[in-house]
Amino acid sequence: MPLDRRSGCPINLSLEVFGDRWSLIILRDMIFGGRRHFRELLNGSMEGIASNILADRLKRLMELGMLTKAHDPSHKQKAIYSLTEMAITLVPILAHLGAWGRIWLPTSEELSIRAELLEKGGPPLWEKFMAELRHEHLGTPLDETCGPSVRATLRAAYEAVVAEKAAYVSPAA
Amino acid sequence: MPLDRRSGCPINLSLEVFGDRWSLIILRDMIFGGRRHFRELLNGSMEGIASNILADRLKRLMELGMLTKAHDPSHKQKAIYSLTEMAITLVPILAHLGAWGRIWLPTSEELSIRAELLEKGGPPLWEKFMAELRHEHLGTPLDETCGPSVRATLRAAYEAVVAEKAAYVSPAA
DNA sequence: GCAACCGATTGCGAAATGCAATCAGAAACG
DNA sequence: CGTTTCTGATTGCATTTCGCAATCGGTTGC
Numbered sequence A, B: 001m002p003l004d005r006r007s008g009c010p011i012n013l014s015l016e017v018f019g020d021r022w023s024l025i026i027l028r029d030m031i032f033g034g035r036r037h038f039r040e041l042l043n044g045s046m047e048g049i050a051s052n053i054l055a056d057r058l059k060r061l062m063e064l065g066m067l068t069k070a071h072d073p074s075h076k077q078k079a080i081y082s083l084t085e086m087a088i089t090l091v092p093i094l095a096h097l098g099a100w101g102r103i104w105l106p107t108s109e110e111l112s113i114r115a116e117l118l119e120k121g122g123p124p125l126w127e128k129f130m131a132e133l134r135h136e137h138l139g140t141p142l143d144e145t146c147g148p149s150v151r152a153t154l155r156a157a158y159e160a161v162v163a164e165k166a167a168y169v170s171p172a173a
Numbered sequence C: 001g002c003a004a005c006c007g008a009t010t011g012c013g014a015a016a017t018g019c020a021a022t023c024a025g026a027a028a029c030g
Numbered sequence D: 001c002g003t004t005t006c007t008g009a010t011t012g013c014a015t016t017t018c019g020c021a022a023t024c025g026g027t028t029g030c
Helices: A010-018 A023-031 A038-044 A051-063 A091-104 A110-138 A150-169 B010-018 B023-031 B038-044 B051-063 B091-104 B110-138 B150-169
Strands: A067-071 A079-083 B067-071 B079-083
Touching (some): A010 A023, A010 B110, A023 A038, A023 A051, A023 A079, A038 A051, A091 A110, A091 B010, A091 B091, B023 B038, B023 B051, B023 B079, B023 B091, B038 B079, B091 B110, B110 B150
Antiparallel strands (some): A067 A079, B067 B079
């Protein structure tokens, strides 16, 4: 399913790519949540996507060149999804989007941590994060001085909240 | 129709606001195209929105606090729509979105002019543009040194293309 | 008067969405 | 082996949304 091309306007075309309720959510979970497998995306996203829609969107994002799929060597059945450079360059947009939402919408304070960290770090932090994503998803060598991993910091903040929420929804024992 | 609040994540909530195929297009035409009336938005957008959807989205954007509506004093029937500060602060996001689309999607070269100008101007230009929008839509006094209007520059570039396209679709005589 | 224009609204077929159940193959465990 | 669990999906079906065309009551310009 290629683009409709209702017009050649960059904003319109961008909307045709991720102007729906799920595509950006999936990319968010891959970028910030580190999800790489179907099941991780299915159960891991806080918003509860349906499996048929997830399958459809993954396929579509692959056709659009935002994702690639490969076989997990450790599991013949497992597929592993990777971000392309096209998807990785969405980081600044997601950062802006998060910052905007944090100001104007009734976000839950816990879930805003990630957006807040990205906002405070600014473009330099985004670049570092994108370099880490390139390393993880494209195999690009991670150059020189690493310092603390942005990825790990963001994910830890996120996982903490997800775990808390999961515990609330289905308390152990 | 308030937010669904599938989750309190800033990115999710932002998507609930304009994660559809039309809301951002409408805001784009108001912000960059200077459209203020129903008919202008209906006929002026290059993508051809249906009148019922336009009416629905305008209502929704008002309920969400992105737009306000007022009676045009010169026309009893005419309504004039204004951007709120919430909508004006989308400018950086739209600029990023345009820049991203310009790189990765098959945009028509003519329509990319606007995105290109915004990209080259960077945040300082965005700020100036937002100040102009505040003046137009919120009545904020336009402070001191104005210089050439960003608004006028962007709109001129856009109108030229729209006129050209309209002439192609329905050639005069 | 009367045609053109104003912001919508209505009806209807087509498409997308949400949900639950299910699939076949592979792996893990005994 | 045999069963259970997990893998990435697929199917069927009800609900919602979308897209399009026609139309509405009212206003304006002539």
